[in-house]
Amino acid sequence: MKLIYEQNAFLLDVCKLRSFIYNSEPEIFVTGGELLRTPEQQKIYFDTGRSKTMDSNHLKKLAIDLNFIKDGKLISDKKALQKFGDFWEILNPLNRAGMNFKSIYDPGHFERNLP
Ligand SMILES: [Zn+2]
Numbered sequence: 231m232k233l234i235y236e237q238n239a240f241l242l243d244v245c246k247l248r249s250f251i252y253n254s255e256p257e258i259f260v261t262g263g264e265l266l267r268t269p270e271q272q273k274i275y276f277d278t279g280r281s282k283t284m285d286s287n288h289l290k291k292l293a294i295d296l297n298f299i300k301d302g303k304l305i306s307d308k309k310a311l312q313k314f315g316d317f318w319e320i321l322n323p324l325n326r327a328g329m330n331f332k333s334i335y336d337p338g339h340f341e342r343n344l345p
Pocket residue numbers: 264288293294295338339340
C-alpha cells in the first residue's frame with residue numbers, strides 16, 4: 231500500500247474525529263499540534279523521554295497531536311477524553327489513540343499504523 235493512500239485515509243479519519251468531537255461536545259475547542267516531525271525533532275523527544283520510539287508515525291505524517299480545551303483550560307484527563315480515543319480506534323483497525331498506549335499516556339496523540 232502506498233504511503234500517500236494511508237496519509238489520505240488518515241486525514242479523512244481526523245476529519246471524522248473532529249466532527250465527532252464537535253457533535254458530542256461542541257463546547258470543547260480543538261487545536262492542532264504536530265503532524266509532521268523531523269528525525270532531528272524525534273531524536274530530541276526520544277532523548278528527553280517525551281517519546282519512547284525513534285519510529286514515530288509523525289515521521290510519516292500518520293500521526294497528529296490535538297489539544298483539547300474547555301473553559302480556557304487544556305484537558306488531558308483520560309475520563310473526559312476516552313470516548314474520543316475509542317471513536318478513533320473504531321474508525322479503522324490500524325488507528326491507535328495515544329491515551330491507550332501502555333508505554334506512555336499521550337492523550338492528544340492520534341495515529342494510524344501502516345498495514
Ligand atoms: Zn503525537
